[in-house]
Amino acid sequence: MACRLSELVVDCRDPEELAAWWAEVLGYRVLSRDEDGAVEIGPETGFGGPAPTLVFAPVADPSPGKPRLHVDVSPSDRDQDAELDRLLALGATPADVGQTGEENWHVLADPEGNPFCLLRRRLEPPPTPERPT
Template sequence: MSMRWYTLVVDCHDIAAQARWWAETLDYVIVYEDAEEVAIVPRTMETDPVDDVARFRALPPGLVFVPVGEEKTVKNRLHIDLAPHTAEDRDGEIAALLDRGATRVHVGQPDDVTWTVLADPEGNEFCVLSSRDR
């Protein structure tokens, strides 16, 4: 038995702004939005029901943004890793993220790592890995 990783839930203050920031970052689209949650999924994802279990399990996860009142106080215990393709400009992608409101953060990583730690506009850490083709 196995289950599909369906979504990752992100706690935040401005759920609409965070959802739109991540949708642009990942080339996702908003599929649901109200005052209590905003859900985004890959632009290419099927939205019709999937009868085949293997196809259902192969679908990529979405992100759901929900409101919280408290401030973020410590490093995330779970974070997203992003990776550009080898044909893409990794430094350019990082610069674009920084231009859109991401910030560089230090979470204890040594200076010689192959990834860059950033935080989204509300301070949630994520990494941009080295370029790869798989």
């Protein structure tokens, strides 16, 4: 059996603020808060579900320089242009990582400057878990 991606950890200055921002972007909710200040967000299914969770861990000074990992997001209920407008309204900013301008994706940065890409391809939203009635 192979491993499965279960969570991504992001070092940041303000875990509460960045977790809230990414929760809004992804339609996630806060799953837990640790004593050390880390905040975990994820889908309704929680940790171990079909999508990985994100853990925002507090660090005094996140490492500068080019990150070795970034997140790609895809629109799920609108086209790429409408999603770009939504992300910019939430506080994302355009980022230049050396792209040519011919790409069919947008490179943006979250409020702490972490780059991520908005892809063109629209994905269906994940199924909502059934709740007991």
